[in-house]
Amino acid sequence: MEKSYLVKSQSSLEYLLVVALTFAIIVPTTYLFYNYSKESSQEIIDAQITKLGTSIIDAAKTIFYSGQGSKTTLEINIPENVESAQIIDGRELVFNITTSFGTSEIVFFSSVNITTISSNCIVNTCKLPELASSGLKKVKIEAVSKDFVRIEVI
Amino acid sequence: MKKSQVALEFLSTYAFAFIIITITIGALYYFGIFDFSKYLPQKCIFPSQFKCLDFSLKPTEVRIKLVNNLGENIKVTSLQITNDAVPPISCTPPASFDWTYATEKDLAFTSCTGGAYIVGERVELRVSMSYYALDTPSKPVHLINGKINGKVISS
Numbered sequence: 128m129e130k131s132y133l134v135k136s137q138s139s140l141e142y143l144l145v146v147a148l149t150f151a152i153i154v155p156t157t158y159l160f161y162n163y164s165k166e167s168s169q170e171i172i173d174a175q176i177t178k179l180g181t182s183i184i185d186a187a188k189t190i191f192y193s194g195q196g197s198k199t200t201l202e203i204n205i206p207e208n209v210e211s212a213q214i215i216d217g218r219e220l221v222f223n224i225t226t227s228f229g230t231s232e233i234v235f236f237s238s239v240n241i242t243t244i245s246s247n248c249i250v251n252t253c254k255l256p257e258l259a260s261s262g263l264k265k266v267k268i269e270a271v272s273k274d275f276v277r278i279e280v281i
Numbered sequence: 282m283k284k285s286q287v288a289l290e291f292l293s294t295y296a297f298a299f300i301i302i303t304i305t306i307g308a309l310y311y312f313g314i315f316d317f318s319k320y321l322p323q324k325c326i327f328p329s330q331f332k333c334l335d336f337s338l339k340p341t342e343v344r345i346k347l348v349n350n351l352g353e354n355i356k357v358t359s360l361q362i363t364n365d366a367v368p369p370i371s372c373t374p375p376a377s378f379d380w381t382y383a384t385e386k387d388l389a390f391t392s393c394t395g396g397a398y399i400v401g402e403r404v405e406l407r408v409s410m411s412y413y414a415l416d417t418p419s420k421p422v423h424l425i426n427g428k429i430n431g432k433v434i435s436s
Contacts, residue, residue: 155317162321173328215421219414228407229426231328236353236414251419 169226173233175206176222180235183220186268187276191239198269200281205261212258214241216251217275222258240275255280319403319432327427331410334385338433340400343372343390345408345429349380355412356380358422362390364406370396379415398433405430 182201190197210223210230220235243253257264257280267279309315325333327347335346343362349355360374372390380386398404406429413420 155320158317159320162318166324166326169326177329216417216419219417219421221421221423226426228326228428229409231425232423233328233330234351234414234423236351236417 165227172206172208172224172226175204176209176224176233179203179205180220180222180233183266183268183278184235184237184241187237187241187278188239190268190270191276193270195270195273198267201266201268202263203266204263205258207261209259209261212255214243214253214255214278217241220278241278242275243278316403321430323431325427325429325431327408328425331425331427333427333429336429336431338398338404338406338429338431340398340433340435341391341393343393343406343429345388345427346385347388348385349382351414352382353414353416354379354381355414357410357412359411360388360390361409362393362406363409364396364398364404366395366397368395370394370398370404370406380412400433400435403430403432 182203186199186201190199208224208226210225212220212222214220217240218237220237220241222233224231224233242248243255247254247256255278258266265281267277267281269277269279271277313319325336325345327333330350331347332350333345333347337344356377356379357375358377362372362374363369370393372393374390375388378386396404396406408427408429409424410427411422411424413422
């Protein structure tokens, strides 16, 4: 009878030890990987914004130098965390992004004049509200005059 | 009577075990055994337009080396450093300066106090920088934020 209790208690203790050891490995590992992936996702968002901003500016330059009436459409994937997008002074394409350590403005500079539909422009700032939500967007880039290129989400 | 004694002894044994385990876990927590963040790599994260090349955390000084990848000459108007500690870290930031594109700058925050900024401790600092492009007519000021996660080392 006593031997049976001993065997039972030993197996219970062994079971508890295995569970405790498993927890001792899983909890720190999960914490470390979670933090590591959080920082990596920040870098991925930054890389995505850089890629799409550069592609818009490069396309605007190409269209501008192709002459009035030239146009192209880009398919761009807006990542999460983009709060707003705007064009300032016809040369700065600005994306406001939120990160775990605050809001940052990612700015792309264009050597050709860029604008958007006139109803979105106030003084020297033109808003691009459609670029402020995540997902796949079609962006039309058109040389509407010899002086500037219009960027429009369709 | 005997049954109640056995029950009481059983409960008091469990209570003692519970108290000892709680004290042990508390002591381990106090001595930082459960602070897993110290096993994370030391890192400096900035947007790629101001890539962080290097950093150092010395007892009263924070240095960051950034590169201007904007493709534009800019003027940095202000720099700030802070963290979540109470009171937060307070340093003397570098004065405003012009920054030519594709060049590196070594930014030094000096006379750092507070913010649990202690030698041997792991700290997480947030750096914010305001700038404007010199060639943009209205000179709109832009803000970028970065993060440093590292250990303060004695100089």
